[in-house]
Amino acid sequence: MRVNFSKEDFNVAIATSVVLYGFDGDDLKILIAEKAGEPFAGAHILPSSVVHINEDPEDVAIELMRRITGSADWPIEILNAFAEVYRNPEGRVVNVAYYGTLQLNETLSQDLLRSEYKWVKVNDIPPLAFDHNKIVDYSRERLKRRVKRRPIGFSLLPKEFTMNQIQRLYECALGRDLDKRNFRRKLLKSELLLETDHFVRSSAKARRPSALYKFDEKKYRSLTLRGYDFVYQ
Amino acid sequence: MRVNFSKEDFNVAIATSVVLYGFDGDDLKILIAEKAGEPFAGAHILPSSVVHINEDPEDVAIELMRRITGSADWPIEILNAFAEVYRNPEGRVVNVAYYGTLQLNETLSQDLLRSEYKWVKVNDIPPLAFDHNKIVDYSRERLKRRVKRRPIGFSLLPKEFTMNQIQRLYECALGRDLDKRNFRRKLLKSELLLETDHFVRSSAKARRPSALYKFDEKKYRSLTLRGYDFVYQ
């Protein structure tokens, strides 16, 4: 079998885009940017970057996240290549897309507010340039699957979180309501949660404080080694 | 946010490879080819093709399958982009890989025997050139997941098949043994199988003939519309 490239075949560029998920306690959100420069100046796009000829798309995606959030330590996972002809009017561009999750906190939110980025609720995503809406849809399907099989939700929550927060997160990711008692039972049975002795008042209005839990990473690592599957149907 | 390509960025080529699965009743196999021409002349590779500047990788993958098998009607699904730097010594190449399933039959098997392709058992795959082993591993994970959620197995079986054949196929895809009684019950409960009034003798040695079943595509389509999920854990 012959696979021969000619000089004209080397005329494609690589870009990478990242669907960055954050959860503010109420809503699951993704980060979008406003495009500067033609084509599509002013349009909304996913955070994106050119991948130069000697760069690895994953490294570029990680660097992109570092530029945006100040940290490169957020988990990311490759989504797919989006490589249809004419997706970019500048020339043939293959987009190697990733998605990542991060823990929203006040500082990060404030920094981003002053930047060219903004958070939009996943149920309220505006039209994006290129085929970025397709990439977002693809990433949501992936997140839905991941959240069912791996306790990936923890990477979106602060170190300590309430049962209601994590349930709300799962409801956002799965797009349906879950029963409070069944959810708690299932999560506690997994033994991936450690109870702390901390409590918070969740909002200004009067109410009972919630117990805070944290994720047992050590336990998770030992379980994954044994081929553990965290299932939430 | 600025995403500007310069002239030097357009110096990448696209290739596509296809992991083509076939099932002969006993073993799950994939098709590999022998590479002609440098680099890696004589090495084993996945069926692959250059994607020219104005072509869609999916179209090229479909055409590749048509060239190999004589038919373009096999289901394929995109796997991912494999885009690490230096995966191809000829230059920067992004491989947009697919996997497909086909029904092995005598004619097809004979034609392929006389060609540059050969079937190898999935548990017995030789070292492949480039990062094609990585692509194969990725496709096996995908097939394992798919077989659990969608009755994708049917696309690997002949029109009419025995319970033992489909169970063997599931065992190959999942990599573990399944209980005969539980497997049959589960499959029949899904109501995706129609019993035919045909029987076959599975091998030369004396034994009782097996009943033949076929896949109820109409039922499947009506179920998928309602968001049906065929689950085999």
Next chain:
DNA sequence: AATACTTAGTGTAAATTTAACACTAAGTTC
């Protein structure tokens, strides 16, 4: 200090699904 208010947190029972397990049935060959 009592009351109203708000959200946190808890248990049980029925239905369904999964898992484990061994024998009989039907045809072929000798």
Next chain:
DNA sequence: GAACTTAGTGTTAAATTTACACTAAGTATT
């Protein structure tokens, strides 16, 4: 007709899932 080979079948226990409504604990108001 006896021996052989693979096809095909049911039951029971355990685990999981689902549905469902009230009490607990604190805050704010009077």
